[in-house]
Amino acid sequence: EAQVTQNPRYLITVTGKKLTVTCSQNMNHEYMSWYRQDPGLGLRQIYYSMNVEVTDKGDVPEGYKVSRKEKRNFPLILESPSPNQTSLYFCASSLGVRQGPLHFGNGTRLTVT
Amino acid sequence: KQEVTQIPAALSVPEGENLVLNCSFTDSAIYNLQWFRQDPGKGLTSLLLIQSSQREQTSGRLNASLDKSSGRSTLYIAASQPGDSATYLCAVRGTGNQFYFGTGTSLTVIP
Numbered sequence: 001e002a003q004v005t006q007n008p009r010y011l012i013t014v015t016g017k018k019l020t021v022t023c024s025q026n027m028n029h030e031y032m033s034w035y036r037q038d039p040g041l042g043l044r045q046i047y048y049s050m051n052v053e054v055t056d057k058g059d060v061p062e063g064y065k066v067s068r069k070e071k072r073n074f075p076l077i078l079e080s081p082s083p084n085q086t087s088l089y090f091c092a093s094s095l096g097v098r099q100g101p102l103h104f105g106n107g108t109r110l111t112v113t
Numbered sequence: 114k115q116e117v118t119q120i121p122a123a124l125s126v127p128e129g130e131n132l133v134l135n136c137s138f139t140d141s142a143i144y145n146l147q148w149f150r151q152d153p154g155k156g157l158t159s160l161l162l163i164q165s166s167q168r169e170q171t172s173g174r175l176n177a178s179l180d181k182s183s184g185r186s187t188l189y190i191a192a193s194q195p196g197d198s199a200t201y202l203c204a205v206r207g208t209g210n211q212f213y214f215g216t217g218t219s220l221t222v223i224p
Contacts, residue, residue, distance in 0.1 A: 004156075035212075035214075041216070042117075042215060042216035043202070043212075044214075048210065048211065058211055059114075092157075097210055101147055102157075102159060104149075104158075104159075106156040
């Protein structure tokens, strides 16, 4: 089944403890991206990648890192999480930079205390 | 910077009614616009994708239109059902390869 898989679904951590949220897609998509969803603010793009080794900042990149070493994986790294990064995170992918619909993962709910 | 607005924020209709959801955007330089559905605690499911050169797309009871010059899109849902209850979001793909989302319209269809 074609899908975008995120792990974990739920994560509670403490301030400053490094964490990684994984994202993998099995559709051979070139474009992958990360979003956070907050009440009243909607979804905001954190980072995106147009292909392997090509990444770029979205609207809210501060406090996040990404890497794209393989086409199928696009992990989101929080080196030193803070409470204002408590949010619902989504990974998404599409066939190309301007091709095809965005396919979303099921989300990761992160709480930073 | 692109701004996407969806009005109303919430809508409640009786079952069987036809309804229209609205999406407006400030910068007409877009590649495409996509409508999604989001159920509570779930991810986003793609409903319709309209390329900037297209005027509308249809899938079953759903019809989406795009007027790029005026910065507007509508999602028409025919003969609404309780199972249509969800939050509907629109997103535009800008020329800078980013996506911009509206905050959504929460739809409740009353049996």
